[in-house]
Amino acid sequence: MTEFVDVVIVGAGISGISAAWHLQDRCPGKSYVILERRDNLGGTWDLFKYPGIRSDSDMFTLGFRFKPWTSDKAIADGPDIMAYLNETVAEYGIDKHIRYGQNVKSADWSDADNRWTVRVDRAGEEVEISARYLMACSGYYNYDEGYSPDFPGSEDFEGTLIHPQHWPEDLDYAGKRIVVIGSGATAVTLIPALANSGAGHVTMLQRSPTFIAALPDVDPFTVATNKRLPAKVAYVLNRWKSILQQSVQYQVARKFPDFFRKQLLTMAKHRLPEGYDVNKHFNPRYNPWDERVCLAPNGDLFKTIRAGKADVVTDTIERFTKTGIQLASGRHLDADIIVTATGLNLQLFGGATISRNGEAIELNDTMAYKGMLLTDMPNLAFTIGYTNASWTLKADLVSEFFCRIINYMDANSYDRVEPRHPGSSVDERPLMDFTPGYVLRALDYLPKAGSRAPWRLKQNYLMDLQLIRRGKVDDEALAFSRHPAQVTASA
Structure with missing residues (x-):
């Protein structure tokens, strides 16, 4: 017998928890379930186990609007984030709606029935759940495998080869020589953590540099507000201070890239050994925020290099050898452990069809309305967070707006909503205005964005407050409809 609920939420990470809270708060009469493939909630924060795992967004914005983060420490590590998420679902009763070990294989919309049928693999047993609405909150990358280039000679390496997405919990790296390939957020996190917890020496091997900013993990403003003001007032102030600071920094970086570049390089130069080749190792070819600016809390990466526990090599790989990596320059890097911090593989809807x-929809043929609804997919919302700010800021906006849609449909006896494709009146653009490798590799797979609002978002939370939170639901770009044929729901 097919189970029926009003809303199926796929994924019990930050996006799924946000969706659940907003449904309970704004649509209290709606039934829902959260289907989580893994055995625990948390998504990214449960998956990654590598040393030092932390957020590079502050917790006043990575945390939810409805659940204050009360610590003075703005940059939190993985275990603290998981504790916060577990506390949140327990406090609001969301944990009672989460089902673990639920691998969503497909979702099919029926025009005749105005329902989604979600097919789930539950420990080898296939079950079906019917729902009026579907919220895809499973993130945007493949949890099964990270991206690893095909390195010549990798089979010859006699040491340990690891991708951070599959970090062995029992790995002994004490005294070992470690090479971390990559210079993104994972590498910037890993290197100080490894170097300061027993590794012999750590080398960051990069083909090209990444912008890295040093910020304190505890902000004096936060300490003062938490000490002098009621907790909720302090949280609002800390949150908005972070939002405005991020927004201003991003706008400055985009409008005055040379100025922003100079500030970051000066910051690095002051923290690195005298005479260090900052330009070679920390000055990318691209402009700030063409790719994400990585965060080094308290300048930990620079301190580790200055202390001689780690170094940076900017070069290209010729091949792996038995004992390490042969570089194009002729240099050889000896290694006992090689970590391929080379990125992610993008995947929407957790890989579900x-x-x-009954006819499969190609994501690349669809266009995203406000970055959350897709043409040809009725009654469905998906969440992709910001690339230049906290994921949660966007997740909360998506959840709010979709709840407003549900309530509007109920008030007007509608049972279907889908964006009208604007056709040739809007030029197609990439969904993500962002150029790291993992996005470029997936452009032929991802939905499209448009050349103007509401088909294009500008990665700007303050603008999205107007467009999404305060934007009208009965938008001419959305087609609301009523259909007399209804299925009898099976409880």
Whole structure:
């Protein structure tokens, strides 16, 4: 017998928890379940186990609007984030709606029935759940495998080869020589953590540099507000201070890239050994925020290099050898452990097949309305967070707006909503205005954005407050409709 609920939420990470809270708060009469493939909630924060795992967004914005983060420490590590998420779901009763070990294989929309049928693999047993609405909150990358280039000679390496997405919990790296390939957020996190917890020496091997900013993990403003003001007032102030600071920094970086570049390089130069080649190792070819600016809390990466526990090599790999990596320059890097911090593989909807009336929908043929609804996919919302700010800021906006849609449909007896494709009146653009490798590799797979609002977002939370939170639901770009044929729901 097919189970029926009003809303199926796929994924019990930050996005799924946000969706659940907003449904309970704004649509209290709606039934819902959260289907989580893994055995625990948390998504990214449960998956990654590598040393030092932390957020590079502050917790006043990575945390939820409805659940204050009360610590003075703005940059939190993985265990603290998981504790916060577990506390949140327990406090609001969301944990009672989460089902673990639920691998969503497909979702099919029926025009005749105005329902989604979600097919789930539950420990080898296939079950079906029917729902009026579907919220895809499973993030945007493949949890099964990270991205690893095909390195020549990798089979010859006699040491340990690891991708951070699959870090062995029992790995002994004490006294070992470690090479971390990559210079993104994972590498910037890993290197100080490894170097300061027993590794012999750590080398960051990069083909090209990444912008890295040093910020304190505890902000004096936060300490003062938490000490002098009621907790909720302090949280609002800390949150908005972070939002405005991020927004201003991003706008300055985009409008005055040379100025912003100079500030970051000066910051690095002051923290690195005298005479260090900052330009070679920390000055990318691209402009700030063409790719994400990485965060080094308290300048930990620079301190580790200055202390002689780690170094940076900017070069290209010729091949792996039995004992390490041979570089194009002729230099050889000896290694006992090689970590390929080379990025992610993008994947929407957790890899599930999405179809309409039994016919598969190609994501690349769809266009995203406000970055959250897709053409040809009725009654469905998906969440992709900001690339230049906290994921949660966008997740909360998506959840709010979709709840407003549900309430509007109920008030007007509608049972279906889908964006009208604007056709040739809007030029197609990439969904993500961002150029790291993992996005470029997936452009032929991802939905499209448009050349103007509401089909294009500008990665700007303050603008999205107007467009999404305060934007009208009965938008001409959305097609609301009523259909007399209804299925009898099976409880």
